[in-house]
Amino acid sequence: MKPPFQFSAAKNYFLGFATSGAILLSGLFYFDHDKNEENQTNPTEQIEFTNVEKTELQEFDPNDLDENGWKKLGFSDKQVATILKYKNIVGGEFTSKAQLKKCYSISEEKFDELEPYILLPDKAENSYESTNYKSFYNSNQGNYEKKELKIPGKFNPDTFSSADFVKMGFTEKQANSILKYKQYLGGSFISKEKFKDCFIISEENYRKMEPFLLLPEKTPENFTAKTNFRNPSSEKEKFSYQKFDPNITDLEGWRKLGFSEKQAQVIINYRDRNLKGSFKNLDDIARCFVISEEKFNEMKPFIVMNPQNFKINSSTSTSYSKTENAPEAKTDFSKMDLNQITFKQLIEFGFDEKSAGMLLNYRKKLGGFVTKQQIVETYDIDKELAQKLVSTARLDHSNVPKYTLVSAPEEWLKSHPYFKYSADKIIYYRISYPSDEKIWKFLKTKPEYEARMRLYLR
Incomplete structure (x- = not known):
């Protein structure tokens, strides 16, 4: 009886070992499959661009864009939320292209695409970015030179001015940013919860101030923050619309419709440059970045599209008439080098002053043109007139500076x-x-x- 018992035990041992191995392999397979599934369902933010409907690019001020405006630029809901949060962090307004570029939701490639159209200086004129931007992020981590807060007993921050916050121990820029945050909330900090949410105020400083704050503990359930820092009024301004033709509405006319001067100028530039002088349909108007969907729906019943006011490539025909009908033209453009052509000669050929300046400025930044296609692709110029120029003139790029990656200054x-x-x-x-x-x-x-x-x- 002894041998069969030993054989049975060995058999059971082998089967148990095999079963354990199978379970282990199944677990590894399931984990690997789950991980692959997770990778497939969690694409990076940059891939999200592929599913977003984009529109034709045009000049824009990022400070004028609402959520819908950023979406029109090709950003996803998640990316738009991050950009708007970043805008709040830096004080409610972007001051330069360099500052906007730091937003991690805007990839280097996407920024490179948008950069020529952004109506902001390359760098801020003062040190706001280098100091205030860092203070938002570093203040919570104690990476800047700390100033001890001097709390004047019980106080209501709603009544504090910028000078009061400076006396307490904040820098002037931090104090102004705190007030901008209050403006964003509608003119009041509302509650201790909301006051604590201010990015400028570190956790440590809030703990020191909290016992002295004369604010409710909790935020009302029906509270909604304002989305426009620059409109401190708690009620939306009402406009009495009248019938208007967008193709003959001037700067003042757009301002009367509720747009800022800068927004009005962007609308006019969009109409006159991108659309060659006129809106042809309602969709043309809706696609303008500075006109939100809500604003467009308000204006829509009052928009009159009179075909008599349509212009067909007016800027192009005007430009051509200047060259074709100008007997005083003296330059032989067939002998002109595009890397030597002057501002006056470009005007003589038919470009307006802004286009001529844009072309020469771009040439200067490049160090000279290497291909004629670069001239045609210059931002904000008449493409047909540029094509005519490159077809007429020659291009000598022998004197354009060139380096290796190793030797380039x-x-x-x-x-x-x-x-x-x-x-x-x-x-x-x-x-x-x-x-x-x-x-x-x-x-x-x-x-x-x-x-x-x-x-x-x-």
Whole structure:
């Protein structure tokens, strides 16, 4: 009886081992499958652009865009929420392109696409970005020079001015930002909860102030924050609309419809430049960035589209008439080098002053044109007139500065439109890898960006 018992025990041991192995393999397979499923259902924010309907780009001030305006630029709901939150963090208003670029929801490629259309200076005129921006993020971590708060006993922050917050221990910029946050809430901090939410006020400082705050503990359930920092009134301004033709409405007319001067100018520029002088239908108006969906629906019943006021490529025909009907023109443009053409000669050819200035400014930033297509693609110029110019004139790019990635001056890399977004990486990599071929491998730029950059490389 002994041998059968040993055989049975061995058999049971083997079956138990095999079963355990099968369970382990199944678990690993399930984990790997679950992980792949998770990766497939959690795409990065940058991929979200592919599912968002975008519209034709035009000049815009990011401070004038609401949620719908950012969506029209091609951002997802999640990205728009992040951008608007970032705007609140920096004080309720973007002051420069450099500051906007720091928003992590805007990829380098997306910013590169939008940058020519952004109506902001490249850098802030003062040190607001470098000091105030850091204070928002670093104040919560204690990475700046701390100032001890001097709390004047019980107080209601709703009654405090900027000077009062400065006396308490905040910097002037922080004090102004706190008041902007109050303005955002509608003119009152509402509750201790809302006061605590102010990005400027660190957790440590709030704990010190909390016992002295004369505010309700909780926020009312029906409270909704305002979305426009620059409109402190608690009630929306009402407008008595009348019938109007958007194709003959001037700057003052758009302002009377409730737009700011800057917004009105953007609408006129959009009509006169992007649409060649006139809105052809209601969709043209709705696509303008500074006209929110709500505002468009308010105006829609009063819009009159009179075909007699439509203009057909008026700017182009005007430009052509200047060149074709101007007997005083003396320049032989067939002999003119596009890298030497002057402002007066561009005006003589038919460009308006702004277009001529844009073209020459772009040429200066590039260090000279290398292809004629660069001229046609210059931002905000008459494409047909530009095409006529490049078909007539010649292009000599023999004197355009060109370098290797290893030898290119740092200043040149950081200022050149094609290299500036990769400049820091190039400078970093070439320290350890003094070879253009290896630097390209580390850069991993998109093929179209690399092709543009190679135009200016030896």
